[in-house]
Amino acid sequence: MHRPSPQAAPTDPSARARAYASVSLWLDTADDDLVATDALDGDREVDVAIVGAGFTGLWTAYYLAAARPDLRIAIVEAEIAGFGASGRNGGWASALFPSSLATLARGADRDAALRQHAAMRASVDEVIRVAAAEGIDARLAKGGTVTLARTATQLARARDEVAEARTWGRGEDELALLDADQARAHLAAEGVLGGTYTPDCAAVHPGRLVRGLVRAVRERGVRVHELTAATRIVPHRVETDRGTLTAAHVIRATEGYTAGLPGHARDVVPVHSLIIATAPLPAAMWDAIGLRRRETFTDGRHLIIYGQRTADDRIVFGGRGAPYRLGSSTRLDASSAAAAHRALHETLVGMLPVLRDVEITHRWGGALGIARDWHASVGLDPVTGLGWAGGYVGDGVTTTNLAGRTLRDLVLGDATDLTSLPWVGHRSRRWEPEPVRWLGVNAGLRAMSVADAEERITGRDSVAARVMAPFMGGH
Ligand SMILES: Cc1cc2nc3c(=O)[nH]c(=O)nc-3n(C[C@H](O)[C@H](O)[C@H](O)COP(=O)(O)OP(=O)(O)OC[C@H]3O[C@@H](n4cnc5c(N)ncnc54)[C@H](O)[C@@H]3O)c2cc1C
Numbered sequence: 001m002h003r004p005s006p007q008a009a010p011t012d013p014s015a016r017a018r019a020y021a022s023v024s025l026w027l028d029t030a031d032d033d034l035v036a037t038d039a040l041d042g043d044r045e046v047d048v049a050i051v052g053a054g055f056t057g058l059w060t061a062y063y064l065a066a067a068r069p070d071l072r073i074a075i076v077e078a079e080i081a082g083f084g085a086s087g088r089n090g091g092w093a094s095a096l097f098p099s100s101l102a103t104l105a106r107g108a109d110r111d112a113a114l115r116q117h118a119a120m121r122a123s124v125d126e127v128i129r130v131a132a133a134e135g136i137d138a139r140l141a142k143g144g145t146v147t148l149a150r151t152a153t154q155l156a157r158a159r160d161e162v163a164e165a166r167t168w169g170r171g172e173d174e175l176a177l178l179d180a181d182q183a184r185a186h187l188a189a190e191g192v193l194g195g196t197y198t199p200d201c202a203a204v205h206p207g208r209l210v211r212g213l214v215r216a217v218r219e220r221g222v223r224v225h226e227l228t229a230a231t232r233i234v235p236h237r238v239e240t241d242r243g244t245l246t247a248a249h250v251i252r253a254t255e256g257y258t259a260g261l262p263g264h265a266r267d268v269v270p271v272h273s274l275i276i277a278t279a280p281l282p283a284a285m286w287d288a289i290g291l292r293r294r295e296t297f298t299d300g301r302h303l304i305i306y307g308q309r310t311a312d313d314r315i316v317f318g319g320r321g322a323p324y325r326l327g328s329s330t331r332l333d334a335s336s337a338a339a340a341h342r343a344l345h346e347t348l349v350g351m352l353p354v355l356r357d358v359e360i361t362h363r364w365g366g367a368l369g370i371a372r373d374w375h376a377s378v379g380l381d382p383v384t385g386l387g388w389a390g391g392y393v394g395d396g397v398t399t400t401n402l403a404g405r406t407l408r409d410l411v412l413g414d415a416t417d418l419t420s421l422p423w424v425g426h427r428s429r430r431w432e433p434e435p436v437r438w439l440g441v442n443a444g445l446r447a448m449s450v451a452d453a454e455e456r457i458t459g460r461d462s463v464a465a466r467v468m469a470p471f472m473g474g475h
Contacts, residue, residue, distance in 0.1 A: 059404025
């Protein structure tokens with residue numbers, strides 16, 4: 001039987017709630033008692049059974065319940081809603097999609113690729129709309145994203161990216177090239193040579209959003225069975241440690257934890273992303289740093305970093321780089337996590353030396369999900385009634401919303417603008433068996449840090465990054 005993590009092992013509900021609060025800054029400050037409730041109690045028959053109460057499962061339930069209040073919908077969640085990546089992420093509700101427009105166009109056509117991109121942009125506003133409509137105070141601020149260029153090669157890549165965007169008809173209003181002063185006006189980091197800016201991102205408190213959504217779906221009659229782990233998913237049935245759900249439709253929404261389900265070991269690999277959060281910074285420090293509109297921020301390095309200014313004036317800063325665990329384990333060992341957190345702190349202080357002595361109050365990490373071709377997908381097999389969504393890599397906060405609306409249409413059998421988007425029904429090939437998978441994924445992660453170092457030393461576009469590009473999704 002699979003449980004995502006024994007991290008929250010205590011059986012006493014309040015001790016368990018405290019353990020959940022320690023999962024991330026976001027759950028710690030979600031303004032929620034985090035008491036897991038409504039564990040499944042025996043067998044039930046429903047219309048739609050969903051496995052996993054992260055954003056994918058919750059958005060799907062939300063839109064289905066809104067469209068068809070008569071449907072019996074149940075979600076089973078091994079821990080507590082928001083325990084996975086949805087309660088741990090960097091809080092970028094962005095229009096980013098893990099596949100580039102060129103990749104999408106290769107699989108479909110140019111128009112379809114652009115429709116996917118437009119749907120992602122609209123989804124950012126849809127997240128904001130639903131939060132307001134449901135009275136969820138998710139501390140949203142649509143301040144866009146600034147991507148700093150801090151080396152000559154990063155600047156060249158920024159120029160290329162903007163030139164490429166123009167070939168897709170994406171104008172200045174979608175992606176603007178910034179000179180050094182313009183980029184520094186967003187974020188006064190060290191060594192800024194220029195950058196890009198897109199308005200298509202909102203900073204969000206994901207803990208408040210995910211816990212707000214669980215309340216919203218429960219108010220609409222959806223049963224969210226927390227502390228209920230699925231042990232097997234088969235057509236029209238979800239077997240759990242507390243009973244079996246029988247349903248016309250079964251939706252898998254387990255993302256980075258998918259490998260724990262029998263038959264799914266090679267669908268999606270979990271890769272860890274790690275995050276640190278500072279204490280709230282004083283106003284004078286913010287005057288020097290910027291991020292006045294709570295722009296989310298990154299720079300042009302290969303091994304991804306991401307940051308946001310929270311509503312309570314902290315910096316939340318994350319990045320990839322922790323090793324992948326053999327056998328797709330979602331547990332990160334303490335020494336790898338500590339090393340990754342130290343490296344993140346060094347990177348952050350390298351960008352913003354004023355933060356050197358600021359206290360780091362929270363350190364955490366989580367597993368995101370990567371399909372073999374780095375292509376997110378959503379779909380439903382009409383014959384078996386089995387549906388899924390995932391493979392979002394690091395771009396799931398908004399994409400899950402699009403997935404939820406798409407799964408609504410697929411379950412209801414409606415052919416809509418959403419169900420004809422190119423990611424619908426896409427099937428990624430499976431990952432290699434171990435140990436090839438472990439060797440490959442970790443070689444890719446190492447290559448990205450090598451590539452950044454190589455560029456710092458040579459001042460040229462990295463050979464390592466180019467060689468590894470096919471393994472890392474090619475973009
Ligand atoms: C550290 C980190 C930073 C990130 N930053 C960003 C960001 O800034 N912007 C962005 O867009 N994306 C980001 N992402 C990605 C984004 O968070 C995810 O893509 C998104 O939250 C996935 O949502 P989900 O519901 O599909 O999966 P999850 O939120 O992982 O939910 C899956 C749920 O399924 C449950 N589960 C698993 N197995 C079972 C089982 N057998 N039975 C019952 N329940 C089960 C888990 O407990 C979990 O609650 C980040 C991810 C991480 C880890």
